Amino acid sequence: MPQAIDYRAILPELVLAGTVLSVVVVDAFLRPPRRWLAMPLSLAGVLGALAAALSLVGEERTTFGGAFVVDDFALLFKVFFLVVAVVVLAISLRYIREGRYYQGEYYFLLLTSFLGCLLMPSSRDLLMLFLSLELVSAPAFLIAAFRKTDVRSTEGGLKFFLIGVLSTAVMLYGMSLVYGLTGATGLGEIAGRLAELPAGQGNLVLAAILLVVAGFAFKVSAVPFQFWAPDTYEGAPVPVAAFLAVASQAAGFAGLLQLMFQAFVGQADAWAPVFAALSVATMTVGNLIALQQRQAIRLLAYSGIAQSGYILLPFALAGAGPATDRAAFAATVTYILIYAVMNLGAYAVCVAVARERPGLLFRDFAGIVRRAPLLAVGMTLFMVSLAGVPPTGGFWAKFFVFTAAIERGGIGVWLAAVMVVNSVISLYYYLAIPREMVFADGEERPLVAPVLVRGVVALAIVAIVALFVFPDLLARAPQGATLVGP
Amino acid sequence: MSGWETWAITVATFLPAVGALVIAFVPGERDRTVRALGVLFTGAALVVAAAIAIGFDYGRASGLQFEVDVPWISAINARYHVGIDGISLPLFVLTALLSFLCAVYSWRFVPSPGRTKAFLALQLLLETGMAGTFVAFDLILFFVFWELVLVPMYFLIGIWGSANREYAAIKFFLYTLFGSVFMLLGFLGMFFRGPEPHTFDIPALQAFAAAGGFSRGFQMVVFAAVFLGFAIKVPMWPFHTWLPDAHTEAPTVGSVLLAGILLKMGTYGFVRIALPLLPDAAVAWAPWIGALAAIAIVYAALACLAQRDLKRLIAFSSVGHMGFVMLGIATLTDTGINAAVFGMVAHGVITGMLFFWIGSVYDRYHTRMIADIGGGLLQKAPRLGAIFSYIAIASLGLPGLAGFWGEVMALLSAFNPNTELGLPLGWFRAFMVAGGIGTILTAGYFLWTIQRVNLGTVPERWREEPIPDVLPVEWLSWAPLLVLILALGVFPRLVLGMTDEAVRALTGLLGG
Numbered sequence: 001m002p003q004a005i006d007y008r009a010i011l012p013e014l015v016l017a018g019t020v021l022s023v024v025v026v027d028a029f030l031r032p033p034r035r036w037l038a039m040p041l042s043l044a045g046v047l048g049a050l051a052a053a054l055s056l057v058g059e060e061r062t063t064f065g066g067a068f069v070v071d072d073f074a075l076l077f078k079v080f081f082l083v084v085a086v087v088v089l090a091i092s093l094r095y096i097r098e099g100r101y102y103q104g105e106y107y108f109l110l111l112t113s114f115l116g117c118l119l120m121p122s123s124r125d126l127l128m129l130f131l132s133l134e135l136v137s138a139p140a141f142l143i144a145a146f147r148k149t150d151v152r153s154t155e156g157g158l159k160f161f162l163i164g165v166l167s168t169a170v171m172l173y174g175m176s177l178v179y180g181l182t183g184a185t186g187l188g189e190i191a192g193r194l195a196e197l198p199a200g201q202g203n204l205v206l207a208a209i210l211l212v213v214a215g216f217a218f219k220v221s222a223v224p225f226q227f228w229a230p231d232t233y234e235g236a237p238v239p240v241a242a243f244l245a246v247a248s249q250a251a252g253f254a255g256l257l258q259l260m261f262q263a264f265v266g267q268a269d270a271w272a273p274v275f276a277a278l279s280v281a282t283m284t285v286g287n288l289i290a291l292q293q294r295q296a297i298r299l300l301a302y303s304g305i306a307q308s309g310y311i312l313l314p315f316a317l318a319g320a321g322p323a324t325d326r327a328a329f330a331a332t333v334t335y336i337l338i339y340a341v342m343n344l345g346a347y348a349v350c351v352a353v354a355r356e357r358p359g360l361l362f363r364d365f366a367g368i369v370r371r372a373p374l375l376a377v378g379m380t381l382f383m384v385s386l387a388g389v390p391p392t393g394g395f396w397a398k399f400f401v402f403t404a405a406i407e408r409g410g411i412g413v414w415l416a417a418v419m420v421v422n423s424v425i426s427l428y429y430y431l432a433i434p435r436e437m438v439f440a441d442g443e444e445r446p447l448v449a450p451v452l453v454r455g456v457v458a459l460a461i462v463a464i465v466a467l468f469v470f471p472d473l474l475a476r477a478p479q480g481a482t483l484v485g486p
Numbered sequence: 487m488s489g490w491e492t493w494a495i496t497v498a499t500f501l502p503a504v505g506a507l508v509i510a511f512v513p514g515e516r517d518r519t520v521r522a523l524g525v526l527f528t529g530a531a532l533v534v535a536a537a538i539a540i541g542f543d544y545g546r547a548s549g550l551q552f553e554v555d556v557p558w559i560s561a562i563n564a565r566y567h568v569g570i571d572g573i574s575l576p577l578f579v580l581t582a583l584l585s586f587l588c589a590v591y592s593w594r595f596v597p598s599p600g601r602t603k604a605f606l607a608l609q610l611l612l613e614t615g616m617a618g619t620f621v622a623f624d625l626i627l628f629f630v631f632w633e634l635v636l637v638p639m640y641f642l643i644g645i646w647g648s649a650n651r652e653y654a655a656i657k658f659f660l661y662t663l664f665g666s667v668f669m670l671l672g673f674l675g676m677f678f679r680g681p682e683p684h685t686f687d688i689p690a691l692q693a694f695a696a697a698g699g700f701s702r703g704f705q706m707v708v709f710a711a712v713f714l715g716f717a718i719k720v721p722m723w724p725f726h727t728w729l730p731d732a733h734t735e736a737p738t739v740g741s742v743l744l745a746g747i748l749l750k751m752g753t754y755g756f757v758r759i760a761l762p763l764l765p766d767a768a769v770a771w772a773p774w775i776g777a778l779a780a781i782a783i784v785y786a787a788l789a790c791l792a793q794r795d796l797k798r799l800i801a802f803s804s805v806g807h808m809g810f811v812m813l814g815i816a817t818l819t820d821t822g823i824n825a826a827v828f829g830m831v832a833h834g835v836i837t838g839m840l841f842f843w844i845g846s847v848y849d850r851y852h853t854r855m856i857a858d859i860g861g862g863l864l865q866k867a868p869r870l871g872a873i874f875s876y877i878a879i880a881s882l883g884l885p886g887l888a889g890f891w892g893e894v895m896a897l898l899s900a901f902n903p904n905t906e907l908g909l910p911l912g913w914f915r916a917f918m919v920a921g922g923i924g925t926i927l928t929a930g931y932f933l934w935t936i937q938r939v940n941l942g943t944v945p946e947r948w949r950e951e952p953i954p955d956v957l958p959v960e961w962l963s964w965a966p967l968l969v970l971i972l973a974l975g976v977f978p979r980l981v982l983g984m985t986d987e988a989v990r991a992l993t994g995l996l997g998g
Binding site for chain 1: 559560561562630633634636637640641644645652656659660663664667668670671674675677678
């Protein structure tokens with residue numbers, strides 16, 4: 001029976017898809033000096049999609065036979081992704097224009113990836129999740145290798161592609177197992193069927209779940225699927241690295257949240273310990289290797305791995321009752337939101353510095369405090385925030401994870417202790433770049449950053465401090481946008 | 487309670503932070519404006535703090551006054567709860583005073599590499615963190631203020647410190663952060679095991695704990711967590727190793743604030759949080775804390791005897807003085823805790839002054855090595871030398887000066903600890919003896935230092951060098967401290983009058 005499609009529900013995606021297409025077409029008719037106009041066009045499309053998403057706030061809609069859902073959770077993430085898109089576009093303009101990249105293709109691919117991000121939090125079906133994940137990844141493979149003259153970019157892109165394809169294959173296998181066990185692809189149905197399975201199939205179910213998780217573990221660069229991240233980030237254009245670190249990773253977590261807290265929530269006792277191990281390994285490996293880094297983007301990549309470990313921690317707390325589940329869920333979402341602010345700020349600073357010194361080694365940051373105080377103050381705040389030290393919003397991100405862990409008790413207390421030690425270690429390398437910027441001597445002439453980049457940095461500074469004073473600004477929304485059943 | 491009393495604390499606490507923001511927007515080349523703003527904002531904060539001290543109702547010093555209690559973070563029921571009682575008040579006023587004097591001192595002395603704007607902005611930010619810690623009555627608010635001091639102090643040491651500054655700065659930051667994050671976990675534990683609805687409110691948790699709400703096993707674990715945070719900050723032996731580096735490398739103003747205020751945050755934490763919220767564990771841990779304190783006193787004194795760097799010597803002497811404070815706290819008696827709070831204030835005034843003095847000496851001699859200075863300061867710069875004799879004697883605990891009361895009361899209380907709670911009398915008597923030996927050694931090293939620095943003849947190399955005596959700006963920033971050293975020694979009631987009632991209320995909670 002043909003079903004009517006609820007176009008209202010997919011309006012943000014439609015607007016963005018239309019923008020993607022028009023960017024390609026318009027680009028073909030622009031003379032080379034005018035090609036940068038693809039960016040304002042993309043920006044207009046993203047803002048349109050943002051308006052469409054905001055117009056849906058408060059609604060609950062379902063379409064495509066339950067595979068696509070619009071609810072508070074989905075909208076929270078859609079708005080988040082679109083805001084991230086605005087920021088990534090803002091820091092892309094000068095970088096892409098001055099770097100002699102194919103501008104039309106770049107914005108086309110970037111927005112396509114964002115389209116995948118938008119679909120992700122609405123996908124309540126295994127197939128839909130797979131499609132969204134691939135839509136995020138496939139264009140990202142290309143733009144990660146966009147610095148074609150640089151062999152590292154090619155290598156990074158290829159690595160990204162190979163590991164990505166491999167983990168996708170593993171995930172598909174897991175999905176087929178889940179389908180074989182339950183005969184369903186909808187997340188809600190899967191949960192119901194899994195509960196009815198006869199005893200004795202627990203191991204098979206756990207195996208299927210873990211195989212599915214593998215695909216997302218790649219996306220969020222969790223150990224042992226993290227190898228691609230540093231090379232890919234370093235090789236990619238800096239705004240693309242920002243996209244990968246923030247939007248692509250968040251999309252992975254959005255998918256993971258839906259899977260674990262909707263489809264597989266009944267099996268939490270089985271998979272939560274796996275996440276505990278995953279989380280501890282990811283944060284520890286990320287932090288320890290980050291200590292050795294000498295290049296800003298690689299540092300941020302390893303820091304991203306460590307942060308993934310922190311964000312994975314609340315998953316390990318699942319299964320102890322709805323109240324703690326809700327706290328854990330909200331902690332994860334809050335962390336993702338706050339993490340994005342500080343991470344985007346840090347990448348924006350890197351974009352500004354990369355104009356002059358594309359190598360982005362630590363010593364390239366020497367003495368920037370005298371050349372561009374805003375960048376130095378910003379970077380210091382973002383790095384301190386990533387370490388989770390007041391006076392920054394990053395403190396609350398970690399705090400809510402701690403709260404959820406201590407509330408859970410038992411293993412949660414130990415996990416919190418491990419995370420605490422890890423965050424202290426992380427401070428050492430997070431201070432490496434501010435140390436160069438503030439303590440070391442460098443050139444004296446002013447460093448001029450593009451207006452948009454400076455704007456992003458300034459906004460991120462304000463946001464990080466405002467979040468510190470009033471964490472309710474962000475911490476409240478995830479509480480309402482939970483997928484944990486009553 | 488209405489009118490100015492509701493906003494007085496908030497203004498005094500956040501005015502410096504506002505000042506930091508204002509300074510951030512002043513063009514960098516307007517040096518004098520920046521310095522004037524620093525003095526202005528810290529001065530205004532001091533005026534408000536003084537007004538609080540005057541308006542404070544000393545008749546009911548055990549209760550919270552100037553209280554503000556409004557919701558802050560709904561998700562975790564954290565509140566903006568500030569107030570002041572007899573224990574907070576002296577430390578709060580001391581913070582405002584020392585910060586103001588530091589700003590005055592910075593009028594003339596901004597250490598290399600200059601950058602006055604950042605220097606003062608960080609100082610002001612630091613003041614907000616320090617002052618807030620002493621008035622916060624919500625665990626989360628307390629923690630936030632507590633951590634707020636780390637970043638400014640890191641940069642104060644890292645940019646304006648001496649040769650080994652970067653190492654000292656990161657060591658300070660990592661070490662204290664390590665302790666405080668465990669403290670945070672302890673706070674969260676109390677939150678979830680505390681009364682329904684869960685709360686971080688210190689008075690509410692106090693009442694809950696006094697009624698026996700927390701089980702003994704739970705208290706022991708949480709006490710260990712918060713102990714780590716406070717003990718590193720104090721610092722107690724053997725967690726003190728960050729202190730000599732940080733104090734020695736920090737610029738003068740940084741050392742003054744570190745010694746004068748930051749260390750007190752740790753001891754204040756014991757008095758405000760660890761004892762009343764975890765009374766059973768406090769009793770169980772007290773002998774061990776006393777033992778560590780006794781070791782610290784003797785160890786620090788011996789270490790001081792071995793120092794060749796004046797500033798390092800003063801830094802180590804802080805470890806010893808904080809040992810007396812902790813010994814007083816460990817006795818869990820009225821006398822002991824009164825001694826502790828008095829000791830905190832006295833140490834803040836005396837050691838703050840000592841660090842000012844060594845800063846000025848370094849400014850003139852460009853060395854801090856006792857052997858390089860080589861004696862004869864009293865001849866070369868008589869006033870500077872006399873000031874040193876005065877504060878060194880105060881620091882070693884001469885009766886009639888500020889250092890005396892904290893030490894002698896701590897020793898007295900160790901002679902007679904709170905045996906009703908089951909503290910072992912023999913142990914504490916032994917600690918008292920150790921403390922007594924420490925006092926003698928302290929007198930020894932200070933007198934020996936006076937001899938090596940002040941007395942004797944001026945060495946050849948300094949004879950022709952111009953060594954200016956105390957400058958007007960130094961008089962200005964030092965005079966209040968010099969007067970206070972005498973005043974506190976002669977009228978200990980200046981502090982004890984505030985604290986006594988609050989301390990009695992606190993020890994009352996332990997007995998229950």
